[in-house]
Amino acid sequence: MITGTTRFTPLLAHPSRHVRTPGVFNAECAARGLDMVMVPLDVTPAGLAATVAALRGVANLAGMVVTIPHKGAVAALCDRLTGAAEMLGVCNIIRREPDGSLTGAMFDGEGFVAGLRQEGYEPSGKSVLLVGAGGAAAGLAHALAAAGVARLTIANRSPDKAEALASDLRAVFPGVNIGAGPADPAGYDLAINGTSLGMHEGDALPFDAARLLPGTLVAEVVMQPDVTPLLTAAAARGCRVHKGVHMITAQVRLLVDFLA
Protein backbone atom coordinates (compact mmCIF):
# COMPACT_ATOMS: atom_id res chain seq x y z
CA MET A 1 0.00 0.00 0.00
CA ILE A 2 1.63 3.21 -1.22
CA THR A 3 0.74 6.30 0.86
CA GLY A 4 2.01 9.81 1.52
CA THR A 5 4.67 8.47 3.87
CA THR A 6 6.10 5.85 1.50
CA ARG A 7 9.80 6.24 0.70
CA PHE A 8 10.70 5.94 -2.98
CA THR A 9 13.58 3.95 -4.44
CA PRO A 10 13.71 4.09 -8.23
CA LEU A 11 15.66 1.48 -10.20
CA LEU A 12 17.58 3.36 -12.90
CA ALA A 13 18.03 1.17 -15.98
CA HIS A 14 18.11 1.39 -19.76
CA PRO A 15 16.28 -0.44 -21.08
CA SER A 16 14.15 -1.33 -18.05
CA ARG A 17 11.80 -3.97 -19.48
CA HIS A 18 14.16 -6.79 -18.45
CA VAL A 19 14.65 -5.84 -14.80
CA ARG A 20 13.56 -8.27 -12.12
CA THR A 21 14.80 -6.45 -9.03
CA PRO A 22 11.56 -4.52 -8.22
CA GLY A 23 9.53 -7.68 -7.57
CA VAL A 24 12.17 -9.13 -5.24
CA PHE A 25 12.95 -5.78 -3.56
CA ASN A 26 9.30 -4.90 -2.92
CA ALA A 27 8.59 -8.38 -1.53
CA GLU A 28 11.54 -7.97 0.87
CA CYS A 29 10.24 -4.56 2.01
CA ALA A 30 6.75 -5.99 2.54
CA ALA A 31 8.14 -8.94 4.51
CA ARG A 32 10.01 -6.52 6.80
CA GLY A 33 7.06 -4.12 7.13
CA LEU A 34 9.08 -1.29 5.54
CA ASP A 35 7.12 1.56 3.95
CA MET A 36 9.36 1.76 0.86
CA VAL A 37 8.72 0.95 -2.81
CA MET A 38 10.85 0.40 -5.91
CA VAL A 39 9.69 1.37 -9.40
CA PRO A 40 11.89 0.99 -12.51
CA LEU A 41 12.74 4.18 -14.41
CA ASP A 42 14.01 3.82 -17.97
CA VAL A 43 16.68 6.54 -18.06
CA THR A 44 19.08 6.94 -20.98
CA PRO A 45 22.81 7.51 -20.42
CA ALA A 46 22.33 11.04 -21.75
CA GLY A 47 19.64 11.72 -19.14
CA LEU A 48 21.35 10.09 -16.16
CA ALA A 49 23.10 13.09 -14.60
CA ALA A 50 20.00 15.32 -14.76
CA THR A 51 17.82 12.56 -13.33
CA VAL A 52 20.15 11.91 -10.41
CA ALA A 53 20.45 15.67 -9.77
CA ALA A 54 16.67 16.05 -9.70
CA LEU A 55 16.09 12.98 -7.52
CA ARG A 56 18.68 14.25 -5.04
CA GLY A 57 16.16 16.96 -4.11
CA VAL A 58 13.24 14.56 -3.48
CA ALA A 59 12.74 14.52 0.29
CA ASN A 60 11.09 11.07 0.43
CA LEU A 61 13.73 9.42 -1.75
CA ALA A 62 15.34 6.53 0.15
CA GLY A 63 17.93 6.03 -2.56
CA MET A 64 18.37 4.67 -6.07
CA VAL A 65 19.31 1.24 -7.28
CA VAL A 66 21.29 1.36 -10.50
CA THR A 67 21.80 -1.24 -13.20
CA ILE A 68 23.00 -1.60 -16.79
CA PRO A 69 24.32 0.64 -18.33
CA HIS A 70 24.67 3.19 -15.52
CA LYS A 71 26.85 1.52 -12.87
CA GLY A 72 30.02 3.31 -13.87
CA ALA A 73 28.61 6.72 -14.74
CA VAL A 74 26.53 7.01 -11.59
CA ALA A 75 29.52 6.55 -9.30
CA ALA A 76 30.87 9.90 -10.48
CA LEU A 77 27.60 11.55 -9.45
CA CYS A 78 27.83 10.45 -5.80
CA ASP A 79 29.28 12.61 -3.02
CA ARG A 80 31.10 9.61 -1.56
CA LEU A 81 31.62 5.91 -2.31
CA THR A 82 32.01 3.10 0.22
CA GLY A 83 33.61 -0.36 0.14
CA ALA A 84 33.95 -2.03 -3.26
CA ALA A 85 32.36 0.99 -4.94
CA GLU A 86 35.20 3.21 -3.77
CA MET A 87 37.86 0.87 -5.13
CA LEU A 88 36.11 0.12 -8.41
CA GLY A 89 34.51 3.47 -9.18
CA VAL A 90 31.21 1.75 -9.92
CA CYS A 91 28.12 1.44 -7.81
CA ASN A 92 24.72 -0.19 -7.99
CA ILE A 93 23.02 1.56 -5.09
CA ILE A 94 22.94 5.11 -3.79
CA ARG A 95 21.58 6.16 -0.43
CA ARG A 96 20.17 9.67 -0.01
CA GLU A 97 21.43 10.98 3.33
CA PRO A 98 19.26 13.34 5.44
CA ASP A 99 21.29 16.32 4.14
CA GLY A 100 20.54 15.34 0.53
CA SER A 101 24.04 14.05 -0.17
CA LEU A 102 24.50 10.74 -1.98
CA THR A 103 26.49 7.72 -0.77
CA GLY A 104 27.24 5.04 -3.37
CA ALA A 105 27.89 1.36 -2.73
CA MET A 106 28.27 -1.79 -4.80
CA PHE A 107 26.64 -5.05 -3.78
CA ASP A 108 26.51 -6.94 -7.09
CA GLY A 109 29.64 -8.88 -6.18
CA GLU A 110 28.60 -9.76 -2.65
CA GLY A 111 25.15 -10.63 -3.97
CA PHE A 112 26.60 -12.89 -6.65
CA VAL A 113 28.84 -14.73 -4.17
CA ALA A 114 25.96 -15.03 -1.69
CA GLY A 115 23.82 -16.44 -4.52
CA LEU A 116 26.45 -19.08 -5.32
CA ARG A 117 26.58 -20.11 -1.65
CA GLN A 118 22.79 -20.07 -1.37
CA GLU A 119 22.77 -22.59 -4.24
CA GLY A 120 25.36 -24.73 -2.51
CA TYR A 121 28.49 -23.65 -4.41
CA GLU A 122 31.52 -22.40 -2.42
CA PRO A 123 33.84 -20.33 -4.69
CA SER A 124 36.79 -20.31 -2.28
CA GLY A 125 39.84 -22.07 -3.80
CA LYS A 126 38.28 -22.33 -7.28
CA SER A 127 39.62 -21.26 -10.69
CA VAL A 128 37.31 -18.73 -12.28
CA LEU A 129 36.85 -17.24 -15.75
CA LEU A 130 34.92 -13.97 -15.71
CA VAL A 131 33.85 -12.46 -19.04
CA GLY A 132 33.40 -8.69 -18.93
CA ALA A 133 35.10 -5.79 -17.19
CA GLY A 134 32.20 -3.33 -16.94
CA GLY A 135 30.45 -2.21 -13.78
CA ALA A 136 28.77 -5.48 -12.88
CA ALA A 137 31.79 -7.61 -13.81
CA ALA A 138 34.12 -5.42 -11.74
CA GLY A 139 31.91 -5.93 -8.71
CA LEU A 140 31.92 -9.69 -9.24
CA ALA A 141 35.70 -9.78 -9.67
CA HIS A 142 36.20 -7.88 -6.42
CA ALA A 143 33.84 -10.12 -4.43
CA LEU A 144 35.24 -13.35 -5.93
CA ALA A 145 38.76 -12.27 -4.98
CA ALA A 146 37.53 -11.31 -1.50
CA ALA A 147 35.84 -14.73 -1.23
CA GLY A 148 39.23 -16.39 -1.80
CA VAL A 149 39.12 -17.88 -5.28
CA ALA A 150 42.50 -19.36 -6.20
CA ARG A 151 42.68 -17.97 -9.72
CA LEU A 152 40.66 -15.34 -11.56
CA THR A 153 40.95 -14.66 -15.30
CA ILE A 154 39.19 -11.59 -16.64
CA ALA A 155 38.32 -11.71 -20.36
CA ASN A 156 37.07 -8.59 -22.06
CA ARG A 157 36.48 -7.32 -25.58
CA SER A 158 38.92 -4.49 -24.80
CA PRO A 159 41.81 -6.38 -23.18
CA ASP A 160 43.27 -3.17 -21.73
CA LYS A 161 40.22 -2.72 -19.55
CA ALA A 162 40.51 -6.31 -18.29
CA GLU A 163 44.21 -5.82 -17.52
CA ALA A 164 43.54 -2.54 -15.70
CA LEU A 165 40.89 -4.19 -13.52
CA ALA A 166 43.14 -7.20 -12.86
CA SER A 167 46.00 -4.91 -11.91
CA ASP A 168 43.83 -2.92 -9.47
CA LEU A 169 42.60 -6.13 -7.86
CA ARG A 170 46.09 -7.67 -7.55
CA ALA A 171 47.10 -4.68 -5.45
CA VAL A 172 44.25 -5.34 -2.99
CA PHE A 173 44.27 -9.16 -3.07
CA PRO A 174 47.94 -10.19 -3.42
CA GLY A 175 47.13 -13.80 -2.47
CA VAL A 176 44.88 -14.39 -5.50
CA ASN A 177 46.25 -15.19 -8.96
CA ILE A 178 44.46 -12.52 -11.00
CA GLY A 179 45.08 -11.73 -14.66
CA ALA A 180 43.55 -10.82 -18.01
CA GLY A 181 43.14 -13.61 -20.52
CA PRO A 182 41.12 -15.08 -23.38
CA ALA A 183 37.41 -15.98 -23.08
CA ASP A 184 38.12 -19.71 -23.19
CA PRO A 185 36.20 -21.60 -20.48
CA ALA A 186 38.06 -24.91 -20.87
CA GLY A 187 39.35 -26.21 -17.56
CA TYR A 188 37.89 -23.61 -15.20
CA ASP A 189 35.85 -24.64 -12.16
CA LEU A 190 33.55 -21.66 -12.70
CA ALA A 191 32.85 -19.64 -15.90
CA ILE A 192 30.79 -16.49 -15.52
CA ASN A 193 29.10 -14.19 -17.99
CA GLY A 194 29.50 -10.74 -16.45
CA THR A 195 28.26 -8.85 -19.54
CA SER A 196 24.76 -8.07 -20.82
CA LEU A 197 25.17 -10.56 -23.71
CA GLY A 198 22.13 -12.84 -23.70
CA MET A 199 19.67 -10.14 -22.72
CA HIS A 200 18.73 -9.38 -26.33
CA GLU A 201 17.73 -11.84 -29.01
CA GLY A 202 20.55 -12.43 -31.49
CA ASP A 203 23.32 -11.60 -28.99
CA ALA A 204 26.54 -13.58 -29.42
CA LEU A 205 27.44 -15.96 -26.61
CA PRO A 206 29.99 -14.41 -24.21
CA PHE A 207 32.30 -17.39 -24.83
CA ASP A 208 32.43 -20.48 -27.04
CA ALA A 209 30.22 -23.06 -25.32
CA ALA A 210 31.84 -25.85 -27.37
CA ARG A 211 34.97 -25.32 -25.24
CA LEU A 212 33.10 -26.15 -22.00
CA LEU A 213 33.95 -29.29 -20.08
CA PRO A 214 31.27 -30.94 -17.90
CA GLY A 215 33.01 -30.13 -14.60
CA THR A 216 32.53 -26.38 -15.03
CA LEU A 217 29.73 -24.45 -13.32
CA VAL A 218 28.43 -21.83 -15.77
CA ALA A 219 26.94 -18.73 -14.16
CA GLU A 220 25.07 -15.68 -15.45
CA VAL A 221 24.46 -12.11 -14.40
CA VAL A 222 21.73 -11.74 -17.07
CA MET A 223 18.41 -12.50 -15.40
CA GLN A 224 15.96 -11.88 -18.22
CA PRO A 225 15.46 -14.29 -19.95
CA ASP A 226 15.54 -16.53 -16.89
CA VAL A 227 17.50 -19.14 -18.86
CA THR A 228 19.85 -17.48 -21.33
CA PRO A 229 21.19 -19.08 -24.53
CA LEU A 230 24.52 -19.49 -22.69
CA LEU A 231 22.91 -21.50 -19.88
CA THR A 232 21.02 -23.64 -22.42
CA ALA A 233 24.25 -24.35 -24.33
CA ALA A 234 26.12 -25.09 -21.09
CA ALA A 235 23.46 -27.51 -19.89
CA ALA A 236 23.64 -29.26 -23.28
CA ARG A 237 27.39 -29.70 -22.67
CA GLY A 238 26.59 -31.39 -19.33
CA CYS A 239 27.55 -28.41 -17.18
CA ARG A 240 25.79 -27.34 -14.01
CA VAL A 241 24.30 -23.87 -14.46
CA HIS A 242 23.59 -20.93 -12.13
CA LYS A 243 20.96 -18.36 -13.16
CA GLY A 244 21.38 -14.61 -13.04
CA VAL A 245 18.36 -14.17 -10.79
CA HIS A 246 20.23 -15.66 -7.81
CA MET A 247 22.48 -12.57 -7.75
CA ILE A 248 19.38 -10.47 -7.00
CA THR A 249 17.51 -12.75 -4.63
CA ALA A 250 20.65 -13.07 -2.49
CA GLN A 251 21.56 -9.39 -2.85
CA VAL A 252 18.24 -7.72 -2.15
CA ARG A 253 18.62 -8.14 1.60
CA LEU A 254 21.90 -6.21 1.41
CA LEU A 255 20.24 -3.46 -0.67
CA VAL A 256 17.32 -3.08 1.72
CA ASP A 257 19.70 -3.09 4.72
CA PHE A 258 21.68 -0.27 3.11
CA LEU A 259 18.57 1.91 2.68
CA ALA A 260 16.48 0.93 5.72
Added chain:
Amino acid sequence: MITGTTRFTPLLAHPSRHVRTPGVFNAECAARGLDMVMVPLDVTPAGLAATVAALRGVANLAGMVVTIPHKGAVAALCDRLTGAAEMLGVCNIIRREPDGSLTGAMFDGEGFVAGLRQEGYEPSGKSVLLVGAGGAAAGLAHALAAAGVARLTIANRSPDKAEALASDLRAVFPGVNIGAGPADPAGYDLAINGTSLGMHEGDALPFDAARLLPGTLVAEVVMQPDVTPLLTAAAARGCRVHKGVHMITAQVRLLVDFLA
Protein backbone atom coordinates in the same frame (compact mmCIF):
# COMPACT_ATOMS: atom_id res chain seq x y z
CA MET B 1 2.99 -6.23 -8.69
CA ILE B 2 5.62 -3.80 -10.03
CA THR B 3 7.75 -5.24 -12.85
CA GLY B 4 10.02 -4.08 -15.65
CA THR B 5 7.00 -3.19 -17.79
CA THR B 6 5.20 -1.08 -15.18
CA ARG B 7 4.51 2.52 -16.20
CA PHE B 8 5.36 5.14 -13.59
CA THR B 9 3.19 8.08 -12.55
CA PRO B 10 4.73 10.16 -9.77
CA LEU B 11 2.59 12.49 -7.70
CA LEU B 12 4.55 15.73 -7.33
CA ALA B 13 3.73 17.43 -4.02
CA HIS B 14 5.34 19.47 -1.26
CA PRO B 15 4.95 18.37 1.38
CA SER B 16 3.81 14.90 0.34
CA ARG B 17 2.94 13.29 3.70
CA HIS B 18 -0.69 14.40 3.44
CA VAL B 19 -1.49 13.08 -0.02
CA ARG B 20 -4.21 10.46 -0.40
CA THR B 21 -4.30 10.17 -4.18
CA PRO B 22 -1.82 7.26 -4.53
CA GLY B 23 -4.01 4.80 -2.62
CA VAL B 24 -7.11 5.65 -4.69
CA PHE B 25 -5.19 5.88 -8.00
CA ASN B 26 -3.38 2.56 -7.52
CA ALA B 27 -6.62 0.81 -6.53
CA GLU B 28 -8.26 2.13 -9.71
CA CYS B 29 -5.33 0.86 -11.84
CA ALA B 30 -5.50 -2.54 -10.15
CA ALA B 31 -9.27 -2.74 -10.68
CA ARG B 32 -8.77 -2.03 -14.39
CA GLY B 33 -5.82 -4.40 -14.75
CA LEU B 34 -3.53 -1.52 -15.77
CA ASP B 35 0.23 -2.02 -15.26
CA MET B 36 0.78 1.49 -13.86
CA VAL B 37 1.77 2.74 -10.39
CA MET B 38 1.73 6.07 -8.55
CA VAL B 39 4.32 6.99 -5.93
CA PRO B 40 4.42 10.42 -4.22
CA LEU B 41 7.56 12.50 -4.73
CA ASP B 42 8.18 15.36 -2.31
CA VAL B 43 9.58 18.01 -4.67
CA THR B 44 10.20 21.61 -3.58
CA PRO B 45 9.12 24.55 -5.74
CA ALA B 46 12.82 25.27 -6.35
CA GLY B 47 13.33 21.73 -7.66
CA LEU B 48 10.18 21.45 -9.76
CA ALA B 49 11.49 22.50 -13.17
CA ALA B 50 14.55 20.24 -12.99
CA THR B 51 12.44 17.31 -11.83
CA VAL B 52 9.91 17.70 -14.64
CA ALA B 53 12.74 18.10 -17.17
CA ALA B 54 14.40 14.89 -15.95
CA LEU B 55 11.15 12.91 -15.81
CA ARG B 56 10.35 13.99 -19.38
CA GLY B 57 13.18 11.70 -20.49
CA VAL B 58 11.96 8.62 -18.62
CA ALA B 59 10.64 6.24 -21.29
CA ASN B 60 8.25 4.34 -18.98
CA LEU B 61 6.74 7.50 -17.48
CA ALA B 62 2.98 7.53 -18.09
CA GLY B 63 2.68 11.06 -16.76
CA MET B 64 2.72 13.07 -13.55
CA VAL B 65 -0.07 14.06 -11.22
CA VAL B 66 0.57 17.41 -9.58
CA THR B 67 -0.76 18.89 -6.37
CA ILE B 68 -0.12 21.73 -3.90
CA PRO B 69 1.92 23.91 -4.38
CA HIS B 70 2.87 23.08 -7.98
CA LYS B 71 -0.36 23.36 -10.00
CA GLY B 72 0.42 26.79 -11.38
CA ALA B 73 4.16 26.46 -11.91
CA VAL B 74 3.92 23.12 -13.67
CA ALA B 75 1.56 24.43 -16.34
CA ALA B 76 4.37 26.61 -17.68
CA LEU B 77 6.56 23.49 -18.05
CA CYS B 78 4.12 21.68 -20.38
CA ASP B 79 4.35 21.76 -24.16
CA ARG B 80 0.58 22.18 -24.44
CA LEU B 81 -2.46 22.55 -22.18
CA THR B 82 -5.96 21.26 -22.80
CA GLY B 83 -9.43 22.22 -21.58
CA ALA B 84 -9.67 24.03 -18.25
CA ALA B 85 -5.86 23.92 -17.90
CA GLU B 86 -5.47 26.01 -21.05
CA MET B 87 -7.86 28.68 -19.83
CA LEU B 88 -6.60 28.76 -16.24
CA GLY B 89 -2.89 28.24 -16.76
CA VAL B 90 -2.88 25.59 -14.04
CA CYS B 91 -2.84 21.84 -14.30
CA ASN B 92 -2.94 18.85 -12.01
CA ILE B 93 -1.98 16.14 -14.48
CA ILE B 94 0.57 15.83 -17.27
CA ARG B 95 0.63 13.09 -19.86
CA ARG B 96 3.96 12.12 -21.43
CA GLU B 97 3.32 11.64 -25.16
CA PRO B 98 5.28 9.01 -27.15
CA ASP B 99 7.58 11.76 -28.48
CA GLY B 100 8.43 12.85 -24.92
CA SER B 101 6.35 16.03 -25.07
CA LEU B 102 4.08 16.93 -22.15
CA THR B 103 0.33 17.63 -22.31
CA GLY B 104 -1.20 19.25 -19.22
CA ALA B 105 -4.81 19.03 -18.08
CA MET B 106 -6.81 20.03 -15.02
CA PHE B 107 -9.40 17.71 -13.48
CA ASP B 108 -9.67 19.08 -9.93
CA GLY B 109 -12.78 21.02 -10.80
CA GLU B 110 -14.54 18.23 -12.68
CA GLY B 111 -13.52 15.88 -9.88
CA PHE B 112 -14.92 18.19 -7.24
CA VAL B 113 -18.24 18.60 -9.05
CA ALA B 114 -18.43 14.84 -9.68
CA GLY B 115 -17.76 14.31 -5.96
CA LEU B 116 -20.65 16.62 -5.01
CA ARG B 117 -22.99 14.74 -7.34
CA GLN B 118 -21.70 11.39 -6.12
CA GLU B 119 -22.72 12.50 -2.62
CA GLY B 120 -26.14 13.56 -3.85
CA TYR B 121 -25.60 17.32 -4.14
CA GLU B 122 -26.39 19.06 -7.46
CA PRO B 123 -24.60 22.44 -7.68
CA SER B 124 -26.57 23.73 -10.68
CA GLY B 125 -28.54 26.85 -9.76
CA LYS B 126 -26.86 27.29 -6.38
CA SER B 127 -25.10 30.30 -4.82
CA VAL B 128 -21.50 29.46 -4.01
CA LEU B 129 -18.71 31.02 -1.94
CA LEU B 130 -15.27 29.76 -2.92
CA VAL B 131 -12.31 30.73 -0.74
CA GLY B 132 -8.99 30.73 -2.59
CA ALA B 133 -7.81 31.66 -6.06
CA GLY B 134 -4.79 29.37 -6.41
CA GLY B 135 -4.46 26.43 -8.76
CA ALA B 136 -6.98 24.12 -7.10
CA ALA B 137 -9.49 26.91 -6.46
CA ALA B 138 -9.28 28.12 -10.07
CA GLY B 139 -10.10 24.61 -11.29
CA LEU B 140 -13.08 24.44 -8.94
CA ALA B 141 -14.33 27.86 -9.99
CA HIS B 142 -14.19 26.87 -13.67
CA ALA B 143 -16.01 23.57 -13.12
CA LEU B 144 -18.67 25.12 -10.87
CA ALA B 145 -19.39 27.77 -13.50
CA ALA B 146 -19.50 25.06 -16.18
CA ALA B 147 -21.91 23.07 -13.97
CA GLY B 148 -24.28 26.03 -14.00
CA VAL B 149 -24.14 27.52 -10.51
CA ALA B 150 -26.26 30.68 -10.34
CA ARG B 151 -23.77 32.83 -8.42
CA LEU B 152 -20.08 32.36 -7.59
CA THR B 153 -18.17 34.59 -5.18
CA ILE B 154 -14.41 34.15 -5.07
CA ALA B 155 -12.75 35.31 -1.84
CA ASN B 156 -8.99 35.49 -1.65
CA ARG B 157 -6.33 36.94 0.63
CA SER B 158 -5.11 38.97 -2.37
CA PRO B 159 -8.39 40.38 -3.74
CA ASP B 160 -6.74 41.27 -7.06
CA LYS B 161 -6.13 37.63 -7.79
CA ALA B 162 -9.77 36.79 -7.02
CA GLU B 163 -10.98 39.59 -9.28
CA ALA B 164 -8.66 38.51 -12.12
CA LEU B 165 -9.97 34.95 -11.92
CA ALA B 166 -13.58 36.14 -11.74
CA SER B 167 -13.03 38.38 -14.75
CA ASP B 168 -11.52 35.54 -16.81
CA LEU B 169 -14.43 33.27 -15.92
CA ARG B 170 -17.10 35.88 -16.68
CA ALA B 171 -15.75 36.05 -20.24
CA VAL B 172 -16.25 32.30 -20.68
CA PHE B 173 -19.46 31.87 -18.67
CA PRO B 174 -21.51 35.05 -19.27
CA GLY B 175 -24.65 33.41 -17.83
CA VAL B 176 -23.17 32.99 -14.36
CA ASN B 177 -22.99 35.80 -11.79
CA ILE B 178 -19.27 35.65 -10.93
CA GLY B 179 -17.41 38.16 -8.77
CA ALA B 180 -14.78 38.66 -6.10
CA GLY B 181 -16.03 39.25 -2.57
CA PRO B 182 -15.45 38.81 1.16
CA ALA B 183 -15.00 35.40 2.81
CA ASP B 184 -18.36 35.58 4.53
CA PRO B 185 -20.35 32.34 4.16
CA ALA B 186 -23.66 33.71 5.45
CA GLY B 187 -26.50 32.95 3.09
CA TYR B 188 -24.70 30.83 0.50
CA ASP B 189 -26.02 27.42 -0.51
CA LEU B 190 -22.47 26.10 -0.75
CA ALA B 191 -19.28 27.39 0.93
CA ILE B 192 -16.01 25.83 -0.18
CA ASN B 193 -12.48 25.94 1.17
CA GLY B 194 -10.28 25.91 -1.95
CA THR B 195 -7.04 26.68 -0.06
CA SER B 196 -4.62 24.46 1.86
CA LEU B 197 -5.77 25.96 5.20
CA GLY B 198 -6.60 23.09 7.54
CA MET B 199 -3.81 20.84 6.34
CA HIS B 200 -1.43 21.97 9.08
CA GLU B 201 -2.10 22.20 12.80
CA GLY B 202 -2.65 25.78 13.89
CA ASP B 203 -3.92 26.97 10.49
CA ALA B 204 -6.57 29.67 10.61
CA LEU B 205 -10.04 28.73 9.34
CA PRO B 206 -10.57 29.86 5.71
CA PHE B 207 -13.67 31.77 6.83
CA ASP B 208 -15.50 32.62 10.06
CA ALA B 209 -17.57 29.54 10.94
CA ALA B 210 -19.72 31.63 13.32
CA ARG B 211 -21.21 33.26 10.21
CA LEU B 212 -22.50 29.92 8.86
CA LEU B 213 -26.23 29.28 8.68
CA PRO B 214 -27.52 25.69 8.89
CA GLY B 215 -28.74 25.57 5.27
CA THR B 216 -25.21 25.84 3.85
CA LEU B 217 -23.24 22.84 2.63
CA VAL B 218 -19.59 23.29 3.66
CA ALA B 219 -17.07 21.58 1.40
CA GLU B 220 -13.30 21.04 1.55
CA VAL B 221 -10.46 20.42 -0.86
CA VAL B 222 -8.13 19.51 2.04
CA MET B 223 -8.24 15.75 2.42
CA GLN B 224 -5.73 15.18 5.22
CA PRO B 225 -6.93 15.33 7.96
CA ASP B 226 -10.04 13.55 6.75
CA VAL B 227 -12.19 15.90 8.83
CA THR B 228 -10.66 19.37 8.98
CA PRO B 229 -11.26 21.94 11.74
CA LEU B 230 -13.51 23.79 9.26
CA LEU B 231 -15.73 20.74 8.77
CA THR B 232 -15.88 20.16 12.53
CA ALA B 233 -16.89 23.79 13.11
CA ALA B 234 -19.45 23.64 10.29
CA ALA B 235 -21.03 20.47 11.65
CA ALA B 236 -21.25 22.14 15.07
CA ARG B 237 -23.21 24.96 13.40
CA GLY B 238 -25.66 22.40 12.01
CA CYS B 239 -24.32 22.47 8.45
CA ARG B 240 -24.03 19.46 6.16
CA VAL B 241 -20.35 18.86 5.28
CA HIS B 242 -18.52 17.44 2.28
CA LYS B 243 -14.99 16.04 2.76
CA GLY B 244 -12.00 16.79 0.56
CA VAL B 245 -11.44 13.13 -0.21
CA HIS B 246 -14.54 13.02 -2.46
CA MET B 247 -12.74 15.28 -4.96
CA ILE B 248 -10.14 12.53 -5.43
CA THR B 249 -12.32 9.43 -5.35
CA ALA B 250 -14.55 10.97 -8.04
CA GLN B 251 -11.62 12.37 -10.01
CA VAL B 252 -9.29 9.41 -10.12
CA ARG B 253 -11.22 7.75 -12.93
CA LEU B 254 -10.70 10.88 -15.03
CA LEU B 255 -6.97 10.89 -14.21
CA VAL B 256 -6.51 7.22 -15.10
CA ASP B 257 -8.56 7.70 -18.32
CA PHE B 258 -6.24 10.56 -19.30
CA LEU B 259 -3.11 8.42 -18.89
CA ALA B 260 -4.35 4.96 -19.89
